Amino acid sequence: MAADARALGLDDVPNVDRRGWATSTTDHEKWVADCMTDRGVPTTYGPARGGIQYDTPPESQKQAVALVEWTCSSMYPIDPTLLQDWTDAQLRLVYDYWEQYEIPCLEARGFTVDTSARPSKESFVAKFHTQERHRWWPVQDTLVGLDDARYADVIEACPEFPSDAVLYGYDG
Secondary structure (H helix, E strand, O other), rough: OOOHHOOOOOOOOOOOOOOEOOOOHHHHHHHHHHHHHHHOOOOOOOOOOOOOOOOOOOHHHHHHHHHHHHHHHOOOOEHHHHHHHOHHHHHHHHOOOOOOOHHHHHHOOOOOOOOOOOHHHHHHHHHHHOOOOOOOOHHHHHHOOHHHHHHHHHHHHHOOOOHHHHHOOOOO
């Protein structure tokens, strides 16, 4: 949390009582958005592109807004088990998910998924945590340029990754 405070330009932060662990990034972002709104910073969760959105505050309010964001993130942190690097088994699962579910799902909705740069599963896994990492991401590569509403519709129908329960074996 100290690194998060520094990244937001905060030097002095209060002690914050954690309210619980978010068991997905989606839950975390929704809770932070609600928390920030409750504290006077109108914030929305943006399922189209992920993350929270709020208007850029005036210079005089930037520190205050950063403190609200840090406080809310600290109250509802993501379970640390979900923040670890993916294991080889998880990478294989993601690759299989994309190949067996994601790509057919996108194609069924009229998208053409370019698989010409798709690495083999073995290469994808072996190079994932290296500088030679393959930059093949079927959803991001295919949905470039869609407006937020259309992107959200597609992601709802064709989630980019398997559920956290499947990917992490998390039963909450």
